[in-house]
Structures are given as C-alpha cells and as structure tokens.
Amino acid sequence: MWNFRPRHSACTMQSPLMTVTVLLFASYADALGADSLALEMPRETTVTDVVAAVRARVGAERLPASPLVAVNLQYATGDRIVREGDEVALIPPVAGG
8 A cells, every 4th residue: 555645845944035023003004004914925924025115106206215113022133034814013203202
C-alpha cells in the first residue's frame, strides 16, 4: 500500500499578504474620513511601508512625511518590522495649553 502525502498543504502555505490595522486620530482621522484602516500589506513590511501606503490614499496629503508612529502601543521607528495583526497608530501633533 502506498502512502502519498502532498509536500505542501493549504494549511501550511502562507499568503504573501497580511492585514495590518492602522489607527488614525484627530486631524489624521478627519483627513482620511475614518478612525481606522485595514491595509493588505506584504509580509515583512516596515512602519515606513505602512506610512507610505496610508499616504497614498485620498486625503492623506495633510499627513507629515514622517508622522509619530506606535506599533502595539509602543513608539516605533520606520525600520520596525510590522507583523500580521499588529496595530499601527499614526499619532498627530498635540498642542497643550
């Protein structure tokens, strides 16, 4: 009796894309018309890549080139790798008084 097993099963193969949730606040949310976005991004993407994808959307011209960013509630630099399911927050400038 032969026992054939496929080399790759659908369960073990990963999609080349992942979903990243981007949280927007205050003027950024107003500019983009939403308080969050679900972006399909390639795996092993960086914070810089996520910001570029947001900046490519209509209304995003009001965002600065390098906004303050947090990933999963911790400030992050542009070279930080973003993983499936991460929350990326774009934080607008805050003025106090």
